[in-house]
Amino acid sequence: MTAFHTLDDVDVKGKRVLLRVDLNVPMEDGRVTDATRIERALPTINEIVEKGGRVILLSHFGRPKGQRVDADTLRQVIPTLEHVLKRKIAFADDCVGDAAAKIVDGLKDGDVALLENTRFHKGEEKNAADFIEALAKNGDIFVSDAFSAAHRAHASTEGIAHKLPAYAGRAMQAELEALQSALANPQRPVMAIVGGAKVSTKLELLGNLVAKVDYLVIGGGMANTFLAAQGKSVGKSLCEHDLAGAARDILVKAEKAGCDVVLPIDAIVAKKFEAHAPSQIVSVDHVGENDMILDVGPKSIAHVESLLAACKTLVWNGPFGAFELPPFDEGTNAVAQTAARLTVAGKLLSIAGGGDTVAALNQAHVAQEFSYVSTAGGAFLEWLEGKTLPGVAALMQSSQR
Numbered sequence: 001m002t003a004f005h006t007l008d009d010v011d012v013k014g015k016r017v018l019l020r021v022d023l024n025v026p027m028e029d030g031r032v033t034d035a036t037r038i039e040r041a042l043p044t045i046n047e048i049v050e051k052g053g054r055v056i057l058l059s060h061f062g063r064p065k066g067q068r069v070d071a072d073t074l075r076q077v078i079p080t081l082e083h084v085l086k087r088k089i090a091f092a093d094d095c096v097g098d099a100a101a102k103i104v105d106g107l108k109d110g111d112v113a114l115l116e117n118t119r120f121h122k123g124e125e126k127n128a129a130d131f132i133e134a135l136a137k138n139g140d141i142f143v144s145d146a147f148s149a150a151h152r153a154h155a156s157t158e159g160i161a162h163k164l165p166a167y168a169g170r171a172m173q174a175e176l177e178a179l180q181s182a183l184a185n186p187q188r189p190v191m192a193i194v195g196g197a198k199v200s201t202k203l204e205l206l207g208n209l210v211a212k213v214d215y216l217v218i219g220g221g222m223a224n225t226f227l228a229a230q231g232k233s234v235g236k237s238l239c240e241h242d243l244a245g246a247a248r249d250i251l252v253k254a255e256k257a258g259c260d261v262v263l264p265i266d267a268i269v270a271k272k273f274e275a276h277a278p279s280q281i282v283s284v285d286h287v288g289e290n291d292m293i294l295d296v297g298p299k300s301i302a303h304v305e306s307l308l309a310a311c312k313t314l315v316w317n318g319p320f321g322a323f324e325l326p327p328f329d330e331g332t333n334a335v336a337q338t339a340a341r342l343t344v345a346g347k348l349l350s351i352a353g354g355g356d357t358v359a360a361l362n363q364a365h366v367a368q369e370f371s372y373v374s375t376a377g378g379a380f381l382e383w384l385e386g387k388t389l390p391g392v393a394a395l396m397q398s399s400q401r
Contacts, residue, residue, distance in 0.1 A: 013109065014109055019169065135160050162397070188312060194216065203243075268321070
């Protein structure tokens with residue numbers, strides 16, 4: 001029994017279904033360059049269509065700040081949307097008012113319409129009552145399928161869920177179930193891998209994870225701050241020396257919680273931050289004053305892999321090194337491939353998310369083999385930090401009404 005209603009709990013036939021998706025996709029020269037978010041919405045759209053519902057898509061695009069901006073029109077997404085859905089999409093030049101009502105009123109069972117960018121109205125980001133009311137006029141029920149926007153208390157992500165009967169779409173359902181199985185009720189031991197450039201952006205995340213996981217593996221530039229906090233030289237590596245105290249606090253908190261913090265044992269260092277720069281393997285106790293740590297070394301990789309082999313659950317956010325620059329992608333690639341192999345063998349539940357993480361897993365050709373890869377950046381991080389996501393909370397409250 002989930003804490004929110006899903007499409008299993010409603011008969012959509014003949015109903016106007018306001019479906020919040022995330023069509024805020026990357027564009028270049030008027031063309032969509034990555035349709036992943038559109039593809040994630042496909043199962044929900046198709047299910048509602050097949051069951052005779054009338055699909056009315058809501059989404060934001062860009063940051064037009066409450067004004068109509070031609071560069072941020074959702075009209076430009078329609079060719080890709082129609083191609084992915086393999087059906088014609090009706091388009092309304094506004095998401096509220098007469099323009100929206102005319103398109104919605106013309107829909108038949110199984111039709112799909114797209115309403116214009118919700119952020120063309122100031123009431124969207126303000127979660128304004130009159131704007132919520134105007135949106136709700138076009139629907140009988142609300143289905144939320146945009147986890148990536150669920151950390152925003154906006155009219156189309158949170159407010160409308162209090163106005164109409166609200167349900168999770170299939171992508172939202174999959175995301176919530178994956179995250180709940182990873183951290184709320186995980187199979188142990190649990191490993192979290194947290195990498196990336198800066199500790200400062202992930203202090204809350206680290207503080208929350210040490211109380212929930214058995215192993216916290218820290219990589220990337222973040223690891224350098226922890227190494228420096230332990231009195232080790234990190235040369236010219238990316239490092240936030242002013243956060244040494246915060247790093248030591250996390251280590252103390254982890255020890256009290258029984259969480260094993262795993263830091264690099266060895267590293268790949270170079271004098272230049274560029275692809276194929278001359279590099280060498282050194283112990284983290286022997287980093288030279290002109291060295292930059294750009295990846296973890298083979299002993300570190302082997303240690304993480306041996307721990308991972310004994311784990312049942314993995315949560316991953318952030319790469320081990322400068323994965324964009326070969327050969328400093330080797331640490332991330334090796335651990336990713338091991339996690340994928342264990343997942344395919346049925347020995348590991350693997351959940352990953354965050355922009356750099358998704359890019360790194362794609363580069364390692366293993367994203368499809370992970371149990372779940374989240375395309376949500378901020379929302380995924382805030383969930384891992386233990387924060388309440390307004391769009392999720394509203395769904396759960398709706399299920400209790």
